Amino acid sequence: METLRSPLLEVKGNIEVKRPLPKPPSRLPLSGSRLKRGPEQMEEALEPEKKRTRGLGTKIAPSRPRAALLTAVPQTQGQAAARTAPKKTGPRCPTAVATVLKNQKPGPAVPAQKPGRDVASGAEALRRGGRRAMTCLTLVPSVPFSAAAPPMVGGKKPSKRPAWDLKGQLCDRMAELKCCRERNQILDQENQQLRDQLREAQQQASTLGAERRTLEEELARVRVQAEQGQQELGRLSAQVLELEERLGTQEGLVQVLQREQLGLQEERRGLATRLEEQERRLQASEAALSDSQAEVASLRQEAAAQAVLLAEREDRLHGLEMERRRLHNQLQELKGNIRVFCRVRPVLPGEPTPNPGFLLFPGGPADPPTRLSLSRSDERRGTLSGAPAPPTRHDFSFDRVFPPGSRQDEVFEEIAMLVQSALDGYPVCIFAYGQTGSGKTFTMEGGPAGDPQVEGLIPRALRHLFSVAQELSGQGWTYSFVASYVEIYNETVRDLLATGTRKGQAGECEIRRAGPGSEELTVTNARYVPVSCEKEVQALLHLARQNRAVARTAQNERSSRSHSVFQLQISGEHAARGLQCIAPLSLVDLAGSERLDSGLALGPGERERLRETQSINSSLSTLGLVIMALSNKEPHVPYRNSKLTYLLQNSLGGSAKMLMFVNISPLEENVSESLNSLRFASKVNQCVIGTAQANKK
Ligand code: ADP
Ligand code: MG
Numbered sequence: 001m002e003t004l005r006s007p008l009l010e011v012k013g014n015i016e017v018k019r020p021l022p023k024p025p026s027r028l029p030l031s032g033s034r035l036k037r038g039p040e041q042m043e044e045a046l047e048p049e050k051k052r053t054r055g056l057g058t059k060i061a062p063s064r065p066r067a068a069l070l071t072a073v074p075q076t077q078g079q080a081a082a083r084t085a086p087k088k089t090g091p092r093c094p095t096a097v098a099t100v101l102k103n104q105k106p107g108p109a110v111p112a113q114k115p116g117r118d119v120a121s122g123a124e125a126l127r128r129g130g131r132r133a134m135t136c137l138t139l140v141p142s143v144p145f146s147a148a149a150p151p152m153v154g155g156k157k158p159s160k161r162p163a164w165d166l167k168g169q170l171c172d173r174m175a176e177l178k179c180c181r182e183r184n185q186i187l188d189q190e191n192q193q194l195r196d197q198l199r200e201a202q203q204q205a206s207t208l209g210a211e212r213r214t215l216e217e218e219l220a221r222v223r224v225q226a227e228q229g230q231q232e233l234g235r236l237s238a239q240v241l242e243l244e245e246r247l248g249t250q251e252g253l254v255q256v257l258q259r260e261q262l263g264l265q266e267e268r269r270g271l272a273t274r275l276e277e278q279e280r281r282l283q284a285s286e287a288a289l290s291d292s293q294a295e296v297a298s299l300r301q302e303a304a305a306q307a308v309l310l311a312e313r314e315d316r317l318h319g320l321e322m323e324r325r326r327l328h329n330q331l332q333e334l335k336g337n338i339r340v341f342c343r344v345r346p347v348l349p350g351e352p353t354p355n356p357g358f359l360l361f362p363g364g365p366a367d368p369p370t371r372l373s374l375s376r377s378d379e380r381r382g383t384l385s386g387a388p389a390p391p392t393r394h395d396f397s398f399d400r401v402f403p404p405g406s407r408q409d410e411v412f413e414e415i416a417m418l419v420q421s422a423l424d425g426y427p428v429c430i431f432a433y434g435q436t437g438s439g440k441t442f443t444m445e446g447g448p449a450g451d452p453q454v455e456g457l458i459p460r461a462l463r464h465l466f467s468v469a470q471e472l473s474g475q476g477w478t479y480s481f482v483a484s485y486v487e488i489y490n491e492t493v494r495d496l497l498a499t500g501t502r503k504g505q506a507g508e509c510e511i512r513r514a515g516p517g518s519e520e521l522t523v524t525n526a527r528y529v530p531v532s533c534e535k536e537v538q539a540l541l542h543l544a545r546q547n548r549a550v551a552r553t554a555q556n557e558r559s560s561r562s563h564s565v566f567q568l569q570i571s572g573e574h575a576a577r578g579l580q581c582i583a584p585l586s587l588v589d590l591a592g593s594e595r596l597d598s599g600l601a602l603g604p605g606e607r608e609r610l611r612e613t614q615s616i617n618s619s620l621s622t623l624g625l626v627i628m629a630l631s632n633k634e635p636h637v638p639y640r641n642s643k644l645t646y647l648l649q650n651s652l653g654g655s656a657k658m659l660m661f662v663n664i665s666p667l668e669e670n671v672s673e674s675l676n677s678l679r680f681a682s683k684v685n686q687c688v689i690g691t692a693q694a695n696k697k
Helices: 007-018 032-036 039-057 063-072 077-084 086-103 115-139 166-335 408-424 440-444 457-473 534-554 604-631 643-647 668-686
Strands: 338-344 371-376 392-397 400-402 428-434 477-489 492-495 511-513 521-523 529-531 563-574 579-589 657-664
Touching: 166 408, 338 408, 338 668, 371 668, 392 668, 400 408, 408 428, 408 457, 408 563, 408 579, 408 657, 428 440, 428 668, 440 457, 440 563, 440 579, 440 657, 457 477, 457 534, 457 563, 457 579, 477 534, 477 643, 492 643, 511 643, 521 643, 529 534, 534 563, 563 643, 604 643, 604 668, 657 668
Parallel strands: 338 400, 338 657, 428 579, 428 657
Antiparallel strands: 371 392, 477 492, 477 529, 477 563, 511 521, 563 579
8 A cells, every 4th residue: 555645855855846946046054943033033133243243343353254264265267267357256255145144153353454364263263164264265255455455565564663654554444444435335235136135035934934824724624634534444345344345244145146057047947948848849739739720620529420320319319218217107008007016025034934825926946936825724713513614715916926035126126117117207006915914114115224235115216216216318418306305104194204392293294285286286384305315214204114114103103103204306318309208206105004803892002002093094095095996997086085095196096007015924923913914915916007107398
């Protein structure tokens, strides 16, 4: 770093440059003490000399040695010339005199009359004063020698006049006086020159004083600037330190950023590579796309052709479907619009095993059994010999007979086509008829829940319907199913799907027409639950079982004394062809068909039971009467004679397909009831109800 130059030095330098050299250079010694003096002090300094000079009238001793000096100075040729022209060097004389006067050491006064000694003392002065004295001496102006020297007489020094020679002495004194006057004149001139020089010096001094003040001001300014500079320097140094610290931090940051940058560059390279790869793939894809587009165009044409073909095939398929339905219906008609199946339950554990000939199922093993033979031994009848009469055989024939070992799926297989008719718009009604404990509920609902092997007709029928509806959806059919489940006990209707507060509110439900003029019947206050899957149906059956269990605690074995009616409203629509079909599927678990022996005495509980039985017998006989009336095509069908037939009005009759299961106990002790049931079923089986009509719109 450059060292700061002292402002003072600069100023001096400037001054040296600026100050013009004096012309001619002043011979006055410009020492500090002299400069500081004002013109007055200078005057005073010179005053004693003046006084001494003026007082030369009698004492001019100080000038003598100088004259002697002058004579003793060794002179060069130039100096000799100067002596011959004293006027030219005249102005320098006062300075020289002043210099000499100043430099000359005060010594004993030398008499003017002894120039020899003067010469000697001049030489001595030269020897002692050295070079400076020499220089001064060379500048001393020459006073006319004649004025300085005493008058010479004949080239000799005048001798001392005798005392009496007053005139001579007067002459001498006159000559001396004259000499003194001349000398005085010269000194006046010198004095005048000195005054001029003094004025000049004073002017210079004032100028220098002004310069000095200026310089001092400038110096002060420079000092202030220097201080400011120092402060600025300090501040800048602090800034530099701070910047260096920040630079350190920034460098760390820069390193981190550089590392990040390297990472990003690497990533960028990777991305660029991937981009290139993607672009290559894109180009390949575009090429493939253009190929595909061409292919799509051709495929579209093909698809259009296929669509036309498909429409044609759909038309054909629809025609075939309608034909299938027609043939299906024809087949059902051929089988009879009312069919009767007989099912004999197995002997349960703990029950007595019947005689081997008690129940027989005639027919070959290849054909499905349709006949049943029941033998009954009448103990009251006896032979003439007193031996028991041989048992009487009772043969029955039905559309199908299921022996005790028949499985649930076998039974359902026989009715699956009938159930499917409901999807085609034919009302379907399936009953389970028989005495209590003959297996009606097992057939309709199934055995213990959770065992798929013993699932009854209701869950199997619904699963089948859902499945076929799903298949038909491919042909444009849309189906919806709404389920209800009610119980008819002593001619009162109760909702088996009731939940919450509605549970146990039996008797509040009434069978009503859905609307004025409508043939559709509905049960007020009963839940109609849309179902679309097997799980929902299982939930409903579970709920119905629970509701029955609640009632059972209130009234003993009520379930066996009531009819349970599960109904499913099936609605199908083919929107494209504007077709609709609506039909109910009714699955009925009838009350026990057993009769009370009217000859027995009746207790209070039995009277109630008699009332129940009469009610049951009434509704079951009404059902028989309705079927008979339909079979005989009577104008009046007594539907309204019982709640059961009224509720099933739309599921019975001309357009309906009916199936009755007659459930039989395998036990010999139940033979009477079994015969009653079989007789009732046989009557029904003999009925032929007119051609069924699908409910199509
Ligand atoms: P119902 O409803 O006619 O009064 P249930 O269906 O309650 O008769 O049957 C009475 C008993 O016989 C039940 O325990 C039932 O499990 C059983 N049962 C009925 N039919 C069958 C069958 N086909 N296989 C096995 N057990 C049966
Ligand atoms: Mg039952």
